[in-house]
Amino acid sequence: MCRSIKTLRPPVLPTEATEEDIHAAALQYVRKVSGFRAPAAHNREVFDRAVDEIAEATRRLLDELEVRGSARAGQRQEAAPAGQR
Numbered sequence: 001m002c003r004s005i006k007t008l009r010p011p012v013l014p015t016e017a018t019e020e021d022i023h024a025a026a027l028q029y030v031r032k033v034s035g036f037r038a039p040a041a042h043n044r045e046v047f048d049r050a051v052d053e054i055a056e057a058t059r060r061l062l063d064e065l066e067v068r069g070s071a072r073a074g075q076r077q078e079a080a081p082a083g084q085r
Contacts, residue, residue: 004028009062017062019055026055 005028008017030050031037039047 008058009065009067011067022055022058022062023051026051026058029054 005025006021007013008021008025010016013021030047034047034050036043036047
């Protein structure tokens with residue numbers, strides 16, 4: 001794994017990941033996988049699209065993850081109707 005990519009979920013990250021955090025992680029991933037720090041002009045569109053798609057997938061992942069024992073997981077339980085707990 002690329003050492004520049006940090007864990008973006010609580011409690012490892014004290015607050016929720018920002019859009020900047022998510023984009024930076026996606027960019028590092030695409031750089032690592034492609035082997036290019038910056039793409040040539042003819043590859044810019046596909047490179048940027050990959051970063052955007054990975055950032056979106058990362059956002060969904062972080063939004064949908066349930067981390068047991070975290071404050072966020074506790075909030076989800078409290079919000080659920082009593083019959084679903």
